[in-house]
Amino acid sequence: MQYFQLGDGQYGLPAYMAIHSIGGNRQFLEEAGIDWRSVQQNGWTYDEFREAIKAGVVKDASGETTRYGFVFATAGVTSKDYLSIMAKSAGLPEYFDENLKFTYTSKNFLGLLEAIREMIDDGSMPKELSSIDAGKRWNMFLTGQTMITGKGLASFENSARLNNEKIQANDGSAVADSIEAEYIALPVPTFNGADYVPTTVVDGYIALRGKKEPTEQHIHNIALAMHYLSSGSIAANYSNELFLSPITESARNAEVLEEYPRNEDNLKADQAMMDKAVAARTDIPTELAAEAIKIETEVIVPKLQALLADEITPQEMYDAVKAAAVKSFGEDGVVVD
Amino acid sequence: MNQMLTRKRRLKLESDTGWGYVFIAVALIAFSLFTAYPVINAFVISLQEYRPLGSTYVGLENFKESFTDTLFWKAVKNTVVYTLLTVPANIFISFLIAILIIPFKKRTQTIFKAVYYLPAVASGVALAVVWLWIFDPLKSGIANQIVAFFGMSNQNWLGSSATAMFSLVLMSWLSSHGTAIIIYLAALLGIDNSYYEAAEIDGATFLQKLWYIVVPFLKPTTLFLLVTGLIGSFQVFQNAYLMTGGGPDHATTMVGLLIFNNAFTYFEFGKAAAQSLVLAAIIAVISFAQFKFMGKDIEY
Structure with missing residues (x-):
């Protein structure tokens, strides 16, 4: 419920929950000697992850990389996802700490940026990473050009399975040049010795009001409509179709129209990741949040694109973000460590 | 009564x-x-800090903020660079194609006109998807296969500051000439044959006819295309939004994209409105200057 609260106000109702993770090709993970079942349950540190994705790289006789260890979509808006998903487990779970100080000025942020650059410099991620969009990274997974891809969602298991079935049936609508691939859900690594904090997405229904004050009856009716849509068999079926976890007990217990085959290990991994989900922050004022979004769009994302393209160093990006944060929130409004 | x-x-x-x-x-x-x-x-x-449930008057604050915003000036610079690289080149390309089409019979001309105009009726989003495919950053991308043929290394076309603007310019050079070609063809057909006949009697070469007859007669058309092209180029938004999102590091952030972001990402409608008025003023001044200095001997 906290994901739809601002202060004490409840402005909507949650319907389902999903974890933004990463996912690997089972065969390639095993060839690289990665104990993926252990990773699913116990997680991994950046150092372990770095070695794993190095081991996943395959080159041809001429030294050209034919398979990368890790590819994450970072083109355009997806670059925001890449950084924020990794930042959650780098000691930066939110833009603001409990004292409402901007956190991306801490040394943890610099450490994360250095790791992001290292993975490309190692050759584990493509140097053209800044242009890899969501479609391309999934295509690279299905065509065997990467061992691990991100971001990952539970539904990707089904997408890979459906493509496998098409390949087996010699169906022309299978992704061109794709190979059979079993999708293994994995948690993102932890950076800077921080705890694992998954990126949790909770979607649902929100109510907006106009200039005119709504009547009590109108508010009551809106709440009833939202409740109907976010619970029971309605929520159960669309959550099931999209491999999401319904929030309400009535939806979790409701019968669904169609059952889909699931990988038991992935189910357990999803549950393990969801168990680590943290409650949403409801104490961040909208003005602070809006200013953070502005820094994100005008400074963080553009600088990250430049960092990925090897046009600036992690230190230069860190300095630019820090300068923008100090300008917006003042010296006292940012974390200094 | x-x-x-x-x-x-x-x-x-x-x-x-x-x-x-x-x-x-x-x-x-x-x-x-x-x-x-x-x-x-x-x-x-x-003049307001715009809020859906009640705006507040802030005077010229939005204009002041825009003029002191380094990102705004970077966007203006990017827009000017994009305009300088695309508008004159596009007019030249359209003129060249029109000259190549005009000797054909009417039916063949119509086929060429339809072919060149086709991108204008296609969805901009669909075209952007095709160009994203062309600019695929990996070796399999068409653009990368072409440069590899010439022995060049793989290019991160849209993800590198060195090539992102060029990629958008190239996209403009190789598409959207349909309207200008049709306008040039109409203007070329309006030139009386007697001028060419007189020139031929005087022994004028093809290039001399082009320079002394065609170019002067097409001057009003060229001015029209220059002014409308410049207005369109200064308002460019779609390609930058769809292809690069303004990146990397704002290397392709145009004023139109910045206005869009201010309005629909940060909901700073006041600032967006102020910047759009500044953009309109810049376009008006440049258009006026074009008419003043290039339209002296043109009559409509």
Whole structure:
């Protein structure tokens, strides 16, 4: 419920929950000697992850990389996802700490940026990473050009399975040049010795009001409509179709129209990741949040694109973000460590 | 009394002036609703900190903020660079294609016109998807296969500051010439054959005919395409939004994209309105200068 609260106000109702993770090709993970079942349950540190994705790289006789260890979509808006998903487990779970100080000025942020650059410099991620969009990274997974891809969602298991079935049936609508691939859900690594904090997405229904004050009856009716849509068999079926976890007990217990085959290990991994989900922050004022979004769009994302393209160093990006944060929130409004 | 009033109205309508007002009323109402009102409203919003449930008057603060914003000036610079690289080149390319099409028979001309105009009727989003495919950053990308043929290394076309702007410019060079070609063809057909015949009698070469007959006769058309091309280029938004999102590091952030972000990402409608008015003023000044210095000997 906290994901739809601002202060004490409840402005909507949650319907389902999903974890933004990463996912690997089972065969390639095993060839690289990665104990993926252990990773699913116990997680991994950046150092372990770095070695794993190095081991996943395959080159041809001429030294050209034919398979990368890790590819994450970072083109355009997806670059925001890449950084924020990794930042959650780098000691930066939110833009603001409990004292409402901007956190991306801490040394943890610099450490994360250095790791992001290292993975490309190692050759584990493509140097053209800044242009890899969501479609391309999934295509690279299905065509065997990467061992691990991100971001990952539970539904990707089904997408890979459906493509496998098409390949087996010699169906022309299978992704061109794709190979059979079993999708293994994995948690993102932890950076800077921080705890694992998954990126949790909770979607649902929100109510907006106009200039005119709504009547009590109108508010009551809106709440009833939202409740109907976010619970029971309605929520159960669309959550099931999209491999999401319904929030309400009535939806979790409701019968669904169609059952889909699931990988038991992935189910357990999803549950393990969801168990680590943290409650949403409801104490961040909208003005602070809006200013953070502005820094994100005008400074963080553009600088990250430049960092990925090897046009600036992690230190230069860190300095630019820090300068923008100090300008917006003042010296006292940012974390200094 | 009523009869007199009706008679008066009828008389007024029967006069040329009355009917004139009726005929322009539709255009005038449409202009008032969809052009004048939004412009006036944009000016009002530009003086406010806009909030859906009640805005506050802030005077010229939004303009002041924009003029002191380094990102705004970077966007202006990017837009000017994009305009300088695309508008003259596109006019030249369109002129060249029109010259190549004009010797053909009418039927063949029509085929070429349709082919070149096709991108104009296609969805911009669909075209962007095709270009994203062309600019695929990996070796399998078409553009990378072409440069590899010439021994060049793989290029991160849209993800590198060195090539992102060039990629957008290249996209403009290789598409969207349809309208200009049709306008040039219409203008070329308007040149009387007697000029060419006289030139041939004097022994003029193809290039001399082009330079001394075609270019001067097409000057009004060229000015029109230059002014409209420049206005369109200064308002460029779609390609930058769809292809690069303004990146990397704002290397392709144009003013139009910045205005969009201010309005629909940060919901700073006041700032967006102020920047759109500044953009309109820049376009107006440049268009005026073009007419002033290039339109001296042109009559319409």
